Amino acid sequence: MIRLYVGLGNPGTEYEATRHNVGFWWIDQLAQQWNIPLQARPSDFGWVGTQGVGDDKIWLLKPSTFMNLSGQSVSAVAKFFKIPLDQILVIHDELDLPAGEVKLKQGGGHAGHNGLRDIHARMGGSDYWRLRIGIGHPGVKSEVANWVLNKPSPDQRVGIEQALERSLKAADDLRAGAFDKAMRKIHTAKAPKSKPTKPTDVTAGAPKESL
16 A cells, blocks of 8 residues: 655746646645645655544655755655555656656666655665656757756646546555556556657756756
8 A cells, every 4th residue: 555645846836837846736636636735844844744544544745855855855754654665656757758648666766867866865775656757858868957847838738637637546546555456547548649849948047956
């Protein structure tokens, strides 16, 4: 079962609608779906919501740190409440999937994602679950930083919203530990085809920590 749901993103209004914040979008929608209010908890370096009692208790988390320090918040919550790695789900943006596709997996490398990199380091392992929400790739490595810190195009946004909706339907299965059933729901549909849109340079000068 999943007891800790972590959505990755950057704090601040300037990042709210960017591709890098799709993990935040997912957690916000799950909080609404399960009627779990999120509250700022400075001791946990994030916004936290909880529901249930005993072994059925679960937590929702949005780190309030920048992306590259996400593990600070995850480790604070997981270690205090003694939540093992295999009961943690991290929801994050995925360059290697087109907008509209979403994949569920357990374990693996961080593939250069700085949020995952920090979680690996601070948690001392990688055997947690990941919900990889496709945001597409700009096609050129040098444009990746600008890409993730910009808003998706309208058609990409539609695809991402469809991926969020589809994966949120599997939330109860994830909570129950029915991972095969969850995967069938999440992986059923494919992303709509769309061409990459060259990002505008609106985030020039953004702090490195936000990547």
